[in-house]
Amino acid sequence: MVESVPNEATEKDISALNTALEEERMGEVTRIINGIPGAEVALFLESLPGEKRNAVWDLVDDASQGDVLVSLHDEVRDNLIEGMDTEQLVEATRDLDLDDMADIIVDLPEEVSNQLILSMDKASRELLDQVLSYPEDSAGGLMNPEVVTVRSDVSVEVVKRYFQFRGVLPTPVGDLFVVGRKGHYKGRVPIATLLTCDPKTPIKDIMDEDALAIPAKTPASEVAQDFEHNDWISAPVVDDKNKLIGRITIDDVVDVIREEAERSVMRMAGLNEEGDMFAPILTSSKRRAIWLGINLLTVLMAAFAIGFFEETLQKVTALAILMPVVASMGGIAGSQTLTLMIRGMATGQVGSGNIKDLLGREFMIGVINSILWAVVLASLTAFWFKNWDISVVIAMALAVNLVAGALAGVVIPVMLRRMSIDPAIAGGVVLTTVTDIVGYVSFLAFGTWLLLG
Known part of the structure; x- marks a missing residue:
């Protein structure tokens, strides 16, 4: 498309x-x-x-x-x-x-x-x-099977005459692909090289034999990465026997990149990326109702956790006022990490080899930010409620939840991918559940301990 x-x-x-x-x-x-x-x-x-x-x-x-x-x-x-x-x-x-x-x-x-x-x-x-x-989302489904090929045993002059005879070339032209007698891929020739070298030069002398072709079963997202990393305008597609069966051009890859970006944004809200903005109201309502139901379950889990501290909330009303701050800050910290992880997974920058390093890095970032914002929030709370005990409670809870959010932002997408669940779809919901429960429970537990203990 x-x-x-x-x-x-x-x-x-x-x-x-x-x-x-x-x-x-x-x-x-x-x-x-x-x-x-x-x-x-x-x-x-x-x-x-x-x-x-x-x-x-x-x-x-x-x-x-x-x-x-x-x-x-x-x-x-x-x-x-x-x-x-x-x-x-x-x-x-x-x-x-x-x-x-x-x-x-x-x-x-x-x-x-x-x-x-x-x-x-x-x-x-x-x-x-x-x-x-x-x-459809593979190199074979993305390719155009109409491709112009040349043989390695002919000269540049012969190829140019052949192009003049054809009169029309597929656009964008990109590179020329060299094949053997049975159509097997052998290499590619940049069009700029073809136009500037001696007409008597054999194609085999100017073709790049190290230029790899894309297997037809390669996922479209990996094709886009290959184009990005190699600055390709076009690329050959081969079957399991290395026979040239088509080509992919940069305009096809731009569509893939755009669709991947749109898919990620829409899935994070639980919506269908192919949806019609003006679809029937009942149809749209049904789609969104499912996602709202899932979110309701996660909210009820957080409410259930809060219920254990009903007595604490009745005695110290300030905790009820401040409680959303801790959960929100943890959610934001986790979302920042989660977004980076999902992007890294999509671009191939995140893999099994660097998960531990990322976990350690995000832990340290969480610790630094937790210290900074715990001090700031504790000071503001002391000024507001004139109570240093409440300040200590919220500072401790905020520190715990910021670190928990950062760690969850790394662990959740890794676990979801291992379970064959798209992190872009479910990651946000799971993360919110974790940071809400950790935030509420830690805040109310510390409050019960320090204020009512």
């Missing part, structure tokens, strides 16, 4: 579209909507409620509808597809690139997908089947 990032030009187009739509100048809407890229049209459609979205969709030229559909989030795309007949869908999607076709064909009605497959030549059908045989 190709998504659009709002920039100044995009925001200007969308602003003009919103104004024209609000003033019911549909001719102006039609002119603008068919003069901007499909990804921008998709972004605008996703910003509209159902009725307006359908009205604008009807104004999109048939020739552009395929590019728009590919760029939409799954749920929005499915809703629009439901309102199109077979002939419209076939016409809109028949000219898509094979990698885009692979993205969308699984969402199309069976009758439409069958017609599209039958309209392809044998070679295209085989290439499409090849892409569809791999998971």
